[in-house]
Each structure stands twice: as structure tokens, then as C-alpha cells.
């Protein structure tokens with residue numbers, strides 16, 4: 001069957017050098033200089049060339065901005081010439097990247113100059129997902145979307161329109177404004193399959209989410225419970241961890257897989273998947289039994305030590321040995337090293353291990369840090385400091401009486417509604433439970449690819465009256481949408497400012513480097529135009545610049561400040577001076593080893609170990625994860641010529657002995673199957689994984705044929721994962737996934 | 746003054762930032778990779794090993810490629826940087842055969858290309874793009890005296906220096 005690929009995406013892959021030449025030569029002459037132009041409608045090239053030709057010839061120009069290839073938002077320094085992005089580096093004054101970018105950040109030009117970009121608004125003509133599109137003007141597309149939104153709102157109420165947005169967008173407050181003005185409670189980010197349980201654990205234990213605030217650089221003993229720092233590269237954490245290792249810190253890394261981070265550790269512990277908490281509890285047992293905890297810190301700053309002490313008695317290293325596959329003596333030794341080497345820190349993790357007891361796992365690690373008193377001190381976890389930004393006060397919002405469809409906060413009282421549990425949305429749509437959701441606006445998020453159980457999501461999409469995708473590339477979600485609205489990239493836009501939380505807060509601004517290509521627009525403009533068409537224009541009665549300036553006002557600066565300065569720095573001292581005088585935002589005003597918040601909500605106030613499910617016979621636990629050159633579900637890294645060249649397909653990691661038992665050879669394609677899906681993937685037979693688990697990288701097996709570089713390559717782990725939620729923190733228990741592996745047949 | 750690369754195996758984390766920085770700063774065409782980071786797997790579970798090597802042209806002191814080139818397309822600057830002159834290259838491939846590391850690669854034009862040590866950046870007083878972006882300090886590029894000094898400082902670590 002031939003797949004029609006007519007979102008207008010694709011065409012000649014123009015290298016930046018060719019592109020510069022194009023702009024210099026002018027349209028007619030340039031076109032003949034490009035191969036394969038016949039396949040590429042003329043008007044695209046007109047658009048492609050137009051902004052650059054219109055701009056006067058310019059010498060090299062440096063623009064400081066913010067990367068948006070992944071959630072970490074590193075500072076960038078972009079060199080532009082003649083309306084074209086020439087090269088990119090890190091902003092040396094930005095505290096995380098310090099002038100260095102990861103592979104993804106370095107690949108920016110393959111996003112802005114990717115010929116697969118969505119070039120103009122598109123309205124679906126054929127079946128959903130069949131690939132029939134008609135080009136629309138912005139007015140047509142926006143009128144169409146607004147008409148549908150009004151219709152849905154009229155028929156079912158505003159709550160029948162849900163919004164999904166990527167959580168680290170600078171547009172979060174403005175999309176939130178749109179949602180509240182529209183009057184729907186159903187706003188989601190992707191945190192339900194990410195760190196939502198960790199957020200809840202932080203709030204319950206420390207009184208607030210402390211993000212990635214771990215002072216690796218000054219630590220002498222570092223424990224990572226599957227936190228694969230080097231392959232989920234936040235440039236700041238990578239530099240700090242690397243510096244710590246270089247200066248002699250001991251790194252203990254627990255993971256069923258021998259990741260890059262494992263390969264740099266002094267000790268790799270191939271722990272049984274899902275049993276990290278047992279290891280942590282046994283460490284606490286030893287530390288308390290041996291009296292190695294920081295008594296003064298415990299007495300002054302924590303609540304519930306006596307309860308913890310009583311609770312921990314049964315969790316001996318011997319008990320943990322049988323659960324974790326780690327010898328009791330090793331656990332005992334590590335516990336003593338951790339408590340006696342100062343400063344020692346355990347990273348409380350980021351992306352979850354993916355178990356139903358995720359919140360308690362995260363809490364366990366936080367409590368471990370508290371036991372040795374290493375909070376808000378050099379080499380410990382710390383409360384990152386921020387600064388407050390201003391706002392343009394919105395008119396009063398309509399009252400929202402409808403409940404959210406994901407059970408937040410009814411069933412999940414502790415899950416922040418600012419994120420929700422997106423993985424529960426498809427079932428709510430299918431079952432119309434508690435009411436129909438008929439419209440879905442997806443702002444540069446990729447639920448069809450990033451959420452578990454793809455078939456279920458497609459089924460849910462079929463029940464929608466309207467699915468809008470605002471995106472740069474024709475993602476899988478966009479491919480199944482009714483309307484695609486092309487957004488410009490982060491190099492083609494100004495954005496609301498970003499507070500860089502840390503030891504001493506800073507503020508950075510994403511600034512436009514070049515004119516938007518094609519007919520792409522800023523999402524602010526898109527939401528504002530939509531708002532005007534659905535009668536909530538009064539909430540967007542300003543321009544983006546006004547909003548940026550209003551946000552910056554409390555700092556005493558405006559947008560122009562960033563023309564001269566690459567960053568704004570506060571005068572708050574970066575020193576970490578412990579917790580004295582600090583207000584801890586829990587009900588007891590202390591770090592809660594015993595969580596009153598969990599208790600009040602009917603949950604276990606102490607981190608009781610819940611064993612993971614056992615693999616059914618003949619099946620293997622499916623682990624998933626990340627590589628440094630890609631993200632989870634953002635097509636900007638997968639459909640990216642530079643990054644695709646490095647990693648274009650995922651493989652299934654199988655332990656050598658397991659592979660021998662199954663008769664599987666390295667490099668052959670094997671079947672992966674469970675009750676949800678079945679698919680083929682290349683086998684990587686390796687010594688670098690436990691025999692009872694298999695692993696595949698996230699991010700492959702895209703459905704959208706217009707992602708021409710990545711389409712048809714690899715397998716999507718999400719196809720095999722069931723949607724669900726940790727009853728406390730809400731994260732989808734993705735680690736509880738089992739698959740059968742077999743050869744041809 | 747002669748420049749040398751230093752690569753520190755112990756520090757490299759296979760992040761490939763160097764590879765991509767090289768591509769974007771030098772506009773290297775798709776399919777050609779002046780810098781690459783291959784992996785060597787070893788050991789047996791539960792004691793496996795992974796080693797990553799970030800490799801590009803070594804800008805050797807006595808470049809075999811240059812000696813093998815019949816047209817004089819490969820030349821060496823006074824500062825040790827080895828470059829190829831496209832106008833003289835005939836695409837015979839002798840340089841690849843002569844290079845102990847098979848560094849030069851054919852571009853889509855059928856001519857040879859390889860790492861140019863970011864000489865344009867060097868001439869402006871900057872460091873090479875790959876070195877500049879390396880998140881761990883695994884890569885360095887400097888005069889051979891400085892490189893030798895770094896090597897001595899990192900004596901406990903495994904270090905490879907250009908031959």
C-alpha cells in the first residue's frame with residue numbers, strides 16, 4: 001500500500017550552506033541549483049526564500065537565546081548571517097550549559113532547516129491518519145478550529161475541550177490563561193509518564209519540588225538509583241557529575257542495565273528491577289542501627305524520626321538481599337560509606353523507575369539524604385532559589401465546576417492539576433467517563449507517540465470532534481489531527497522569560513535569531529487569534545512584547561536588556577548554608593520522614609516496600625530509556641539529519657545467555673510481543689544487561705510517514721505498555737511491562 | 746608552535762556533542778563524519794566494560810596521507826594542521842590507504858575530506874568546535890607543550906595523544 005505523504009512536508013534537504021547560497025542568488029537562479037526540486041512545490045521555496053531576501057544583507061550577528069531541543073532549556077549563543085542561522089554554541093554566562101551544548105542542542109540547524117517542517121496550516125480531507133490534507137490560509141484554519149471549539153462548547157460545555165502542552169514551554173502561563181478563560185479543567189502535560197510521582201514525593205517530604213538540584217560537583221560520594229545522568233544530558237548535571245568523578249568522588253550506580261553512566265561508576269550494581277526501595281530501606285536500617293545518622297540535623301529539621309526508626313527495624317540487609325539480588329554485605333558496606341563520607345548524596349531521580357510505588361521510592365531516597373543531614377549544604381540536594389516574575393493581570397476567569405476527567409484531585413488528591421495524568425485521558429475519552437471529551441488541542445506535545453498503548457490512543461482520537469496539533473514537525477499526533485497549525489521554531493521567536501532556578505537564580509530570554517520560515521507563526525499569536533475567535537479575546541488584550549516586559553518588570557529591566565546582556569543575574573549568594581532560617585513548606589514546618597500529608601490523605605506515611613510484579617513465565621521485563629542524542633517523543637531529535645545519522649533505529653538489548661537460550665543472534669530481527677502489541681526489532685546481544693530483562697530505547701517506531709528520516713525505523717516501547725497510575729503520585733507504572741521474545745515464525 | 750589533540754578515554758561519556766558540533770560548525774555533509782565516537786564493548790556480565798573513543802584526524806607530525814598524496818593536495822601548515830586542497834585532490838584514495846586510522850573520507854563530490862582542526866576558529870584564537878562543546882573535558886586541543894602538561898596532570902587517567 002502506498003502511503004500518501006502530502007502534508008507538503010519533505011522536499012530537498014537544503015544544507016545551510018546551500019541555503020545561504022539560495023538567499024544570495026535569489027529565487028529563480030537558486031531553484032535550478034537544487035536537486036530534486038521538481039518534487040517540491042514552488043510556493044514552498046518562495047516562502048523559504050522570502051524572509052531572507054527581504055532582510056538587508058548583514059554581517060555576522062550574535063543572538064543569545066534558549067535551546068528547546070529538550071526540557072532543560074540551556075542558554076545558547078547563535079551566530080547568524082544574512083538571515084540564516086550559521087552556527088550555535090552554548091551561552092558561557094548561563095549557569096547550566098556554561099557555553100557547552102549536548103548533541104541535540106548542537107543540531108539546531110537541522111530543526112529550523114528541516115524540509116519536513118509543517119509549512120502552512122493544513123486541514124484534513126480524508127480519514128484520520130490517512131494523510132489527506134488541504135492547504136489552508138491562517139484565517140481558514142483558525143476559523144475552522146474556532147467554529148469547532150464553539151460547537152463543542154455549545155453542545156457539551158467547555159470542559160469537553162482538553163489541552164495538552166509540553167511542560168517546559170515558556171508559553172505555559174499563557175496557554176494556562178487560555179485554558180482558564182475557556183473554562184475547562186482538563187489541562188495536561190506529559191508529567192504523568194515522567195516525574196509526576198517524584199514531584200508529589202518532594203512536596204510530601206520537603207514541602208516543594210526541588211527539580212534537579214543536586215550539587216554533584218561538591219559531593220564526595222554519589223549514588224544514582226537509575227538516574228542515567230550521562231545519557232539524559234542536562235548539560236549542567238553532566239558537567240558537574242563529570243567534575244566530581246574527575247576530582248575523585250565515588251560513584252555508585254544502580255541499574256539493571258550497564259548504561260554509559262554505569263560504565264563511569266566505581267561500582268555498578270545490576271539490581272533487580274523495581275527493588276530500589278528495598279535497597280534504600282536496608283541502607284537506612286544500617287545507618288540507624290549503627291547510629292551513623294546526623295542526629296542534630298534529624299532533631300532540628302525533620303519530623304517523624306522515631307516512627308521511621310521503629311518502621312525500619314525489619315528492613316535488614318539480609319531481607320533486602322533476597323529481594324534486590326545484592327549481597328547483604330555489599331548493602332551494609334555502601335550504607336556505612338554513604339553515612340561516613342561527607343558530603344554524600346543520592347539523586348532522588350527524575351524520570352521514574354516506573355512502578356506503582358514510585359512515590360515511596362522517591363521518598364525513600366529523599367529520606368536517605370535527610371538521614372545524613374545533607375540537605376541545602378554543599379555536595380547535597382538543595383532547595384533551588386528562584387525569583388518572582390510579573391504578569392499582566394487577566395480579567396476574572398469563569399468558574400470551573402466540572403471535575404477533571406483524570407480523577408485529579410478526587411482519586412489522586414496529591415497530583416498537581418497543573419500537570420494532571422495525561423495517560424488516563426484516552427480511557428476517559430473512550431468511555432466518556434465522567435463526561436464526553438470531544439475536542440483536544442495539542443500544543444507541541446506528542447501524546448500519540450509519548451503515551452502508553454498507542455492503539456488505545458488512536459481509538460480515543462476517533463471519538464473526537466476536533467483534534468488540533470500546533471507543531472513544528474508532522475509528529476504522529478499531527479498526522480492523526482484534523483488541523484495542523486505550524487509553529488515557528490525556538491530560533492525564530494522571542495518568548496516569555498525563563499527563571500533559571502539554582503543556587504543563585506538567573507533569568508534568560510529566548511530571542512529571535514531569524515525570521516520564521518514558511519507560513520509558521522508564534523504560538524502566542526496562534527492562541528491569541530483563537531481566543532479572539534471564541535470570545536475570550538479580552539484575556540489576550542496585549543502583544544507578546546507587553547507580556548515579556550510585564551514579566552521582567554519586578555527585576556527592573558525590560559526586553560531590551562537582553563540585547564546587551566546574555567543573562568540577568570540576581571545578587572542572591574550562591575552559598576548553601578543549611579536550613580537555618582528557612583521556611584519548609586510542610587504542615588510541620590520540617591522535612592517529613594513521616595509524611596503527615598500522605599497520612600491525611602489515607603496513604604502510607606512511611607515508605608513501605610511494595611514488591612514489583614513477577615515476570616510471567618517465559619516473559620521478560622521490558623526496560624526503556626534514553627540515549628544522549630535523542631529525547632523521548634520529540635520528533636525534532638528523531639527526524640533530524642545530524643542525530644538520525646548517529647542513532648537511526650533502536651535495538652532490543654538481550655543478555656548474551658538469554659539470547660543463547662532463545663537461539664537469538666546479534667543483529668537479527670526478532671519479535672517482541674505481549675497482550676497489547678507485537679513487532680519486530682533488531683536484537684543487540686550484550687553483556688550489559690541482566691538476564692531477566694530486555695531494554696529498548698524510547699523514541700522509535702514513528703507512525704507519521706512525513707517524518708521521512710525516522711518513519712518505519714525501530715519499535716515503540718509505548719506500544720507494549722499499559723496506561724495506569726501510581727495511586728499516590730500518579731505516574732504510569734511503565735516498568736511493569738513484560739514481553740515475550742522470539743525469532744521468526 | 747605545533748598543535749595537538751588530546752583525548753581522555755576516562756572522561757568520554759559517548760554523548761556525541763563533539764560529533765554534532767563538528768557537523769554544524771563546519772557544515773559537514775550528511776554521510777560524512779569528520780569526528781566519530783565508536784564504542785568498544787568488553788567484559789562479561791556482571792563485569793562488562795564500555796569504552797568510547799572520540800576520533801578524528803590526528804594531524805600527525807608526519808602525516809602518511811600527505812606523503813601518499815600524488816598531487817600534493819594534502820599539506821601541513823606550520824602549526825601542524827593537516828589540510829586538503831579540493832582543487833588539487835583527484836579522489837584517488839591513496840591517503841585513506843596510507844592513513845593508519847583510515848581518516849579521510851569521500852564526500853559526495855568524490856573528493857577527499859577530513860577534520861580541518863577548525864583552522865578558521867583557531868586562526869581567530871578560538872578552540873575547535875568539538876573541544877569547545879565537550880561536556881567532560883575529554884577533548885583538548887593546544888600546543889604540544891600544553892597537551893604534554895595536561896597529560897602529566899592527568900597521569901592517573903588513560904590518555905591518548907596524537908601520534
Ligand code: SF4
Pocket residue numbers: 067068069070071072073074097100101102103104105106233234235
Ligand atoms: S541539554 Fe541539550 S537539548 Fe537540552 S536544552 Fe541543553 S543543549 Fe538543548
Ligand code: SF4
Pocket residue numbers: 766767768770771779780801802859860861862863873874875876
Ligand atoms: S577540530 Fe573541528 S573539524 Fe576537526 S573534528 Fe573537531 S570540530 Fe571537526
Ligand code: SF4
Pocket residue numbers: 756757758759760761762763764782797799878879880881882883884
Ligand atoms: S563531547 Fe566529549 S564526552 Fe561527549 S562524546 Fe565527544 S569527547 Fe566524549
